[in-house]
Amino acid sequence: MILLLRTTVLSAILSATVLTPAVAEEIRTINIVTRPQTSQPSEFQFTQLIAQEWRRLGLDVNVQVMPWEQMIQEIWFSREDWDTTAWQMVGRPERSDPDEIIFNLFHSTTAEQGFNFIGYNNPDYDALVEQQRVTLDPDARRDIVRAAQALLVEDQPNMMLAHPQSTYAYNNTVWDAATVVDQSGIGIRNTWSYLQMEPLGDITDIILNSSDNVTAINPLYISGGTDSWITELVYDRLMRIGPDGLPQAWAAESYEWIDDTTITVTLRDDMMWHDGMPVTPDDVVFSFEAAGSGEAPMYGPFVTGIADMTIDGMDITFTLTEPSAPFLTASLAKINLIPMHIWEPVIAEQLTLETNAESYREDVPIGSGPYRFGSWTLNEEVVLEANAKHWAAPNADRWILRIVPNVEAALGMLRSGEINFLSDFPGDPTVVVAAADENPDLTAVSTVDIGFRYVAFNHRRPPFNDPAFRRALSASVDRRLIVGAAFRGYAVPSNSVVSPALAFWHNETTIEGMEAGVELAQQMLADAGYAVVDGRLNYPDGIAETLGE
Amino acid sequence: MKAITVIGGRLLQTAFVLLAVITILFFMFRLMPGSPLAAYIDPNFTPEQQAELMARFGLDQPLWRQYFIYLGNLLQGDLGESFFYRQPVAERVLALLPNTLILTFSSLILAYVFGVFAGAYLAWKRGSVVEQIGVPLVLTTRAMPEFWLGMLLLAVFSFGMGWFPAGGTRAPGAEYDTMWALYTSADFWWHMTLPVLTLAIYSQGLPLLLMRSNMMDVMREDFVTMARIKGLSTFTVVIRHAARNALLPVMTSFAIAVGYQIQGNVIVETVFSWPGLGRELVRAVQTADYPLAQGAFLMIALVVILMNLVADLLYAALDPRVTHE
Numbered sequence: 001m002i003l004l005l006r007t008t009v010l011s012a013i014l015s016a017t018v019l020t021p022a023v024a025e026e027i028r029t030i031n032i033v034t035r036p037q038t039s040q041p042s043e044f045q046f047t048q049l050i051a052q053e054w055r056r057l058g059l060d061v062n063v064q065v066m067p068w069e070q071m072i073q074e075i076w077f078s079r080e081d082w083d084t085t086a087w088q089m090v091g092r093p094e095r096s097d098p099d100e101i102i103f104n105l106f107h108s109t110t111a112e113q114g115f116n117f118i119g120y121n122n123p124d125y126d127a128l129v130e131q132q133r134v135t136l137d138p139d140a141r142r143d144i145v146r147a148a149q150a151l152l153v154e155d156q157p158n159m160m161l162a163h164p165q166s167t168y169a170y171n172n173t174v175w176d177a178a179t180v181v182d183q184s185g186i187g188i189r190n191t192w193s194y195l196q197m198e199p200l201g202d203i204t205d206i207i208l209n210s211s212d213n214v215t216a217i218n219p220l221y222i223s224g225g226t227d228s229w230i231t232e233l234v235y236d237r238l239m240r241i242g243p244d245g246l247p248q249a250w251a252a253e254s255y256e257w258i259d260d261t262t263i264t265v266t267l268r269d270d271m272m273w274h275d276g277m278p279v280t281p282d283d284v285v286f287s288f289e290a291a292g293s294g295e296a297p298m299y300g301p302f303v304t305g306i307a308d309m310t311i312d313g314m315d316i317t318f319t320l321t322e323p324s325a326p327f328l329t330a331s332l333a334k335i336n337l338i339p340m341h342i343w344e345p346v347i348a349e350q351l352t353l354e355t356n357a358e359s360y361r362e363d364v365p366i367g368s369g370p371y372r373f374g375s376w377t378l379n380e381e382v383v384l385e386a387n388a389k390h391w392a393a394p395n396a397d398r399w400i401l402r403i404v405p406n407v408e409a410a411l412g413m414l415r416s417g418e419i420n421f422l423s424d425f426p427g428d429p430t431v432v433v434a435a436a437d438e439n440p441d442l443t444a445v446s447t448v449d450i451g452f453r454y455v456a457f458n459h460r461r462p463p464f465n466d467p468a469f470r471r472a473l474s475a476s477v478d479r480r481l482i483v484g485a486a487f488r489g490y491a492v493p494s495n496s497v498v499s500p501a502l503a504f505w506h507n508e509t510t511i512e513g514m515e516a517g518v519e520l521a522q523q524m525l526a527d528a529g530y531a532v533v534d535g536r537l538n539y540p541d542g543i544a545e546t547l548g549e
Numbered sequence: 550m551k552a553i554t555v556i557g558g559r560l561l562q563t564a565f566v567l568l569a570v571i572t573i574l575f576f577m578f579r580l581m582p583g584s585p586l587a588a589y590i591d592p593n594f595t596p597e598q599q600a601e602l603m604a605r606f607g608l609d610q611p612l613w614r615q616y617f618i619y620l621g622n623l624l625q626g627d628l629g630e631s632f633f634y635r636q637p638v639a640e641r642v643l644a645l646l647p648n649t650l651i652l653t654f655s656s657l658i659l660a661y662v663f664g665v666f667a668g669a670y671l672a673w674k675r676g677s678v679v680e681q682i683g684v685p686l687v688l689t690t691r692a693m694p695e696f697w698l699g700m701l702l703l704a705v706f707s708f709g710m711g712w713f714p715a716g717g718t719r720a721p722g723a724e725y726d727t728m729w730a731l732y733t734s735a736d737f738w739w740h741m742t743l744p745v746l747t748l749a750i751y752s753q754g755l756p757l758l759l760m761r762s763n764m765m766d767v768m769r770e771d772f773v774t775m776a777r778i779k780g781l782s783t784f785t786v787v788i789r790h791a792a793r794n795a796l797l798p799v800m801t802s803f804a805i806a807v808g809y810q811i812q813g814n815v816i817v818e819t820v821f822s823w824p825g826l827g828r829e830l831v832r833a834v835q836t837a838d839y840p841l842a843q844g845a846f847l848m849i850a851l852v853v854i855l856m857n858l859v860a861d862l863l864y865a866a867l868d869p870r871v872t873h874e
Contacts, residue, residue: 069837207721213832215634354605359635375724378644379824383722400721404822408700409715412708418715 024531024538027463028548029060032455033075033085036065041428043086043453046161046486050455053476056518057525058537075456076117083464084457087158090225091166091185091450091499093232093241097329098145098505101497103129106157119459120157134323136260141325142505149496149507155467159455159474161482162491163499167429169414169422169436169444174203177443179395184245185450185501189423191232192243195370195394204397208423209404209413213379217365219336220296220343221358226401226424233384233399234274235336235367238265238284239328245450245502247328251279251337251368253314260323261307265332267314270391273339274364274372281311286340288331295350295357302334339366370394379403411435414442429490448492448501461547463539468528476521479514556862563858570850571623571843575616578839606632619843628847629840633833638844642826646848647728648718649825652817653810655741656748661803664753668760668799669792673783675765684761691754695813699747699820706743713743716822744821748813752806756799763795770794797864804860808853 032054034040034047044065051061066074075085095101104115108126111119128148135141166187170180176199181192194206215223219235222228240250249255252265271279288309291299305327308319320327342362350357365373370390374383384399402419404410407427413419415435425432429446436444457464457473464470479493492500496510529540539545603609607618622629628638671683707715714720718731718740725731767773768791776790815827826845833842 067835069835205722221635355635359630361636377719377824378641379828380717380822381719381721383724398722402717402721402822403824404716405819405828406716406822409703409820409822412703413715416708416711416715418721 024533024541025543025545026533026536026538026548027059028545029062030054031062031064031083033064033066033071033082035068035071035086039067040086042164042486043088046453046482047086047455049482049485050159050477053518053521054473057472057476057521058532058535060536079112079117079119079458080460082458083461084455086453087456088453089451089497091501092228093183093186093190094329094334095450096185096241096245096502097247097326098498098502099129099133099326100330102145102148103133105497106152118157118456120155121459122151122155125151125155133325134260136257136323136325138504145498145505146507149498149510152497153495153510156457156470156474157459158457158497159470159477160494160496161453161455161479162487163452163494163501164449164487164491165429165446166449167425167432167444167446167490169425169432169442171414171417171420171441172443173441174200174420175206176200180443180445181243182445182447183241183243184503185448185499187447187449188445189229189421190243191240194233194396194399195392198395203420205400206396206398206421207400207402207419208421209402209410209419210424211403211405211407211410211426212424213403214376214382214401216358216361217373217376217382218358218360218362219338219365219367220290220299220360222298223358229401229423230382230384231336231367232369233371234365234369234373235338236271236279236369237333237336238267239333241329241333246504247333250333251284252332255328255332258317261320262317263320263327264315264317267316268391269314271368272389273368274366274387275339277339277341279337279339279368281314281316283340284316284337285309285311286344287335287337290338290343290347290357291335293347293351293357295347297356298358299335302331305331337368339368342366371399374398415439428488430488446490448499450499450501452494452497452499453491454494462543462545463530466528468524469530472521472524472528472530475516475524476518478516479511559858559861563854566854567850570854571620571847572616574843574846574850575619576612578834578837578842579612579615581834581837628844631833631838631841633836633838633841638840641829641841642844642848645824645826645829647732648823649811649814649818649827650852651732652741652744652748652814652823652825653807656745657752657803657806657810659745659749660753661756661799661806663749664756665760665792665796665799667753668757669764669787669795671757672761672764672768672795673787684758687754687757690750693751695747695751695816696820698750699744699817702743702747703820714740716740718824744817744823747817747820748810751813752810755802755806759799759802760792760795763798764791767791767795801860801864804856807856811849811853 032047032051034043037044047063051063054061071085075082089101089105104110106116106120106125107129108116108121108123110116111121125148128144128151132141132144132148135144166189168187168189170188175197179196179198180188181190181196182188183190183192197206210226210229212224212226214230215227217227217230217234219231236251238250238252239247239255242248251268251271253268255263255265257263267279267281267284273279288303288306290296292303292306294300305320305322305324306318307321310317346360347357350360370387370392371384371394372387374385376382380403382401386394386397404413407425410419410422410425411432414422422432433444433446436442457470459465479495483489483491483493493511495514496507498506500506500508525537531538600609607615610618619629626639628642630636631638631641634641667683671680674680674683703715706712719725719734719736723736725734731737773786773791776786781790811827814825815831817823818825818827819831826848830842830845830849833845
């Protein structure tokens with residue numbers, strides 16, 4: 001405490017003496033934030049590595065360690081107050097369309113409250129990502145998405161590091177390996193696997209694990225990663241993201257763009273709710289209305305672009321407020337179809353209450369999906385049963401999710417047969433691969449993720465407002481070193497927010513020939529006017545440090 | 550009549566302790582770093598939506614008012630709604646409490662039955678080779694951390710020999726119509742073996758050593774010498790005369806051990822994927838789910854306070870020399 005006071009007083013005196021701008025000013029101590037080693041070993045490791053390289057540039061770097069709960073408070077909700085931080089975007093099926101990432105993360109309108117927490121602001125970039133949104137021709141849109149990625153390489157708003165590989169495993173004596181689906185950017189843990197996996201012997205239940213508890217099974221509440229595995233199976237959607245990462249018709253028999261803002265979807269006529277009632281176009285329209293009712297705040301943003309819906313036989317025509325290329329992925333493949341006869345009174349009642357539809361719990365959730373709800377034992381197990389009447393009925397009999405907070409035990413359970421599909425392993429992937437190598441019954445599959453790890457720069461705070469400075473810092477560390485040291489090889493180097501897993505959209509020139517190293521970074525800094533004086537990096541002449549203590 | 554006043558006084562004291570616990574819990578969680586915002590409010594929300602949610606959780610009110618609202622609700626038996634699960638806290642806590650109590654009491658009973666007999670035996674064998682091996686062995690088991698012991702048992706008996714399952718309370722997909730059907734099933738007992746064993750091995754040291762030292766005191770007493778002179782068999786002397794008297798402090802320690810055992814439960818429930826209150830508690834603290842964390846702690850505190858009260862009152866029944874008159 002006394003030490004702290006003394007430093008504060010000392011630095012106050014110091015800053016008072018240097019108030020008159022000298023020719024060049026020393027850059028203050030730069031903070032970089034990471035989560036603890038115990039919960040995020042890779043992140044902690046690459047942060048230390050990066051801090052070490054930045055110090056070689058003459059920066060005084062301070063690594064701050066804090067848990068996620070505190071991090072979101074200090075970074076996300078305090079946008080003026082931090083310098084740099086390790087950050088992560090996780091892969092989700094709906095992120096298979098590049099819009100969610102390239103628009104939300106960097107568009108200037110999302111800087112104040114939304115995902116652009118770094119405060120990046122480039123009107124040229126804004127124009128590009130707005131344009132791709134309204135360009136319905138895939139090839140033309142692809143060119144724009146690639147151009148946007150190239151612009152990001154130039155601006156280096158973040159220091160992109162790697163797309164991790166997710167590693168899962170299964171017992172190949174229980175499940176026919178040929179029927180396990182490796183979904184692009186997602187891995188083998190996906191709905192397609194759960195539908196198509198063919199049992200080889202007597203065991204016909206998919207028994208898988210999650211280290212997280214199930215929070216809720218609610219089609220109007222995005223409550224957690226594990227929960228979404230369940231809702232994706234119990235509920236149908238008009239479209240689904242296919243194994244190739246592109247949206248394909250699901251509950252929709254077909255769809256057709258009438259013009260730039262009108263799309264007609266034809267509903268399959270062989271669908272039934274789990275309680276035996278038929279699925280009608282009215283149910284579909286109601287599902288989209290419920291999402292936009294205000295009682296499902298997390299789904300609201302996915303239907304705001306819909307101006308009107310009309311029904312004609314089995315056809316539903318959506319009229320949009322403006323052309324929307326991501327509409328198929330972001331809306332049609334996102335909204336769960338829910339039975340009107342169950343949810344209409346619920347929504348009506350919730351409108352009169354302080355709570356919203358997220359608090360509502362059905363004893364038996366009723367959807368129309370390929371699996372029906374069986375049972376849910378708190379913090380222990382969720383059982384789903386195959387819906388034999390579904391047009392895409394699963395080959396397995398049951399889907400049993402075990403909650404296993406002990407990660408090491410989960411791997412042991414896979415070996416001993418207590419589970420037969422390892423669907424969650426937050427630990428070191430090399431352990432899973434090694435286990436599969438020594439046991440011929442196990443197959444491990446690693447897949448490059450849509451998600452990515454990076455270090456974010458706060459553009460609101462100099463010197464991070466200077467692209468040259470960001471470029472130099474980013475160039476100081478070779479990404480292959482990060483992949484090897486922090487991810488033990490289970491990641492691919494990255495210089496673009498669009499993962500190579502999204503082959504159609506990924507701009508491979510972003511990472512090809514990317515040069516890095518401390519010498520290069522030093523040269524870049526010198527070229528931009530930054531100089532090292534007495535071992536410390538200084539601003540270019542005439543720029544004052546405004547944020548020093 | 551007097552006894553009733555004494556018991557009434559005890560109950561009043563208990564109520565006061567409870568109020569203190571509730572108050573400390575309430576403020577403790579709110580002074581922790583981190584905010585419920587991080588865990589429950591989607592960053593995509595507009596400021597209005599965030600404010601609405603804060604209001605719904607009552608987090609927009611001044612702290613003292615939140616406290617009195619909480620107290621008022623508690624008096625009506627309402628533990629509040631979990632921020633994270635959007636469910637009544639009481640429902641979750643009551644669903645998980647039996648699992649934790651079963652683990653706690655079966656392991657403690659096992660530990661105490663074993664500890665009492667083994668302690669008496671070691672006292673009787675004072676100075677022998679049995680004691681020279683036995684006491685260090687007990688101290689070693691007492692020094693093993695539960696998570697380590699648990700992982701060891703898992704590695705050997707579950708993954709090595711394949712005798713016991715590695716987690717949960719039942720086989721995957723096994724369904725039971727009632728809780729009672731589950732708790733009386735072989736499936737449940739089979740799943741319970743390793744976690745109970747872990748906790749029992751960890752906690753047998755206290756009753757064992759306590760029993761042993763009490764026995765050594767009692768064995769020196771005149772009435773034991775008297776019994777020996779009478780020519781009674783060693784077994785009768787040790788078990789019927791000495792052990793009964795040495796047992797009293799051990800019984801008191803049982804009530805206190807319940808409280809300690811809960812902390813062991815937190816770890817064992819995680820190691821063995823046991824759906825109990827301990828795991829729920831850890832998760833609630835991590836996510837700053839105040840109502841749930843308070844509810845879970847309160848339930849545990851309630852059990853501990855109750856056990857102390859029972860021990861207090863039972864003491865008189867066990868030992869005629871102690872009265873509440």
